[in-house]
Amino acid sequence: MKNIKIIEVKSEIGAGTRGASLGVDAIKIAALDFMSNFFVHFPTEAIETENKLLFEPIESPYAKRIKGTFNMYERISKSVCETVKANWFPVLLSGDHSTAGATIAGLKMAHPKSKLGVIWIDAHADLHTPYTTPSGNMHGMPLATAIAEDNMDCKVHDVDENTTKMWNALKNIGKIAPKVLPEDIVFISLRDFEKEEEHLIKHYGMKVITTSEVRRKGPENISRSVFRYLSDCEYIYVSFDVDSLDASISKGTGTPVSNGLREREAEDLIAKFMQHRKICCFEITEVNPTLDRENLMAEIAFNILQRSVNVLMMN
Numbered sequence: 001m002k003n004i005k006i007i008e009v010k011s012e013i014g015a016g017t018r019g020a021s022l023g024v025d026a027i028k029i030a031a032l033d034f035m036s037n038f039f040v041h042f043p044t045e046a047i048e049t050e051n052k053l054l055f056e057p058i059e060s061p062y063a064k065r066i067k068g069t070f071n072m073y074e075r076i077s078k079s080v081c082e083t084v085k086a087n088w089f090p091v092l093l094s095g096d097h098s099t100a101g102a103t104i105a106g107l108k109m110a111h112p113k114s115k116l117g118v119i120w121i122d123a124h125a126d127l128h129t130p131y132t133t134p135s136g137n138m139h140g141m142p143l144a145t146a147i148a149e150d151n152m153d154c155k156v157h158d159v160d161e162n163t164t165k166m167w168n169a170l171k172n173i174g175k176i177a178p179k180v181l182p183e184d185i186v187f188i189s190l191r192d193f194e195k196e197e198e199h200l201i202k203h204y205g206m207k208v209i210t211t212s213e214v215r216r217k218g219p220e221n222i223s224r225s226v227f228r229y230l231s232d233c234e235y236i237y238v239s240f241d242v243d244s245l246d247a248s249i250s251k252g253t254g255t256p257v258s259n260g261l262r263e264r265e266a267e268d269l270i271a272k273f274m275q276h277r278k279i280c281c282f283e284i285t286e287v288n289p290t291l292d293r294e295n296l297m298a299e300i301a302f303n304i305l306q307r308s309v310n311v312l313m314m315n
Helices: 020-033 051-055 066-085 097-110 142-146 161-171 195-204 211-229 263-274 296-314
Strands: 004-009 044-046 089-094 116-121 185-188 207-209 235-241 279-285
Touching: 004 066, 004 296, 020 089, 020 279, 020 296, 066 089, 066 097, 066 161, 066 279, 089 097, 089 296, 097 116, 097 142, 097 235, 097 279, 116 142, 116 263, 142 161, 185 211, 207 211, 211 263, 235 263, 263 279, 263 296, 279 296
Parallel strands: 004 044, 004 089, 089 279, 116 185, 116 235, 185 207, 235 279
Antiparallel strands: none
């Protein structure tokens, strides 16, 4: 039976739309509305945020609030690393997806000699860099920090010296770079990405499983093929961005995209993943109740969280 610890990251400095920092509490409110005492059962650690930076001018237009992101990376990676080393299974509830790079860093710091795989359930590739970003928002960059990629082939911006220095520090957090090899990442329900990200996906031959493939093959077959593909990896991290769900149900998130997963498809698929002994960490991110009606997005996220943790505990 796995000992589960919840790590709360109420940070939203990496997003372009405000409100994701409220996502963690929205999920807890969903639990209360379902009359569930889920959150009573597990030790919880809340990571100090840098959300005060939202009230200050932006210094780096191509990597907004990157100094604050670096501070978050340091705190989260340390927490995740210590959690894993103490034989706890970290379940992260985070505001925006930028901090997933820190989660990956913490897992790698805990197992520096082991090969880490990533299952990235998300409408977006999050492979931008300060040199390619269309928005400057850090939640579009966590996987680029994890694979230590600048993507200079597709460079569109001249980035100032300070931003370059901070970006290099992000990639090298924990003094390990890259944390993950590009070929050890599996994208699920990816459907909204720019040509710069597509260049990296094609260049590295990264694995992409579409929504229609999930629907056609079913969770059992998809999970089997993913673990077969990642068979060389000793540990595997699952990151679930709620915008992987279809826009018709994922209204309570900053960047909804059509042609996504249905709630039950995502729930069944993640539950299948959680049965596997190599899964070492699970993260839910990008719930934004300010964009939602009647807390629906958080309720869906809670259902997925609760079932995933139940499966983890049974295995």
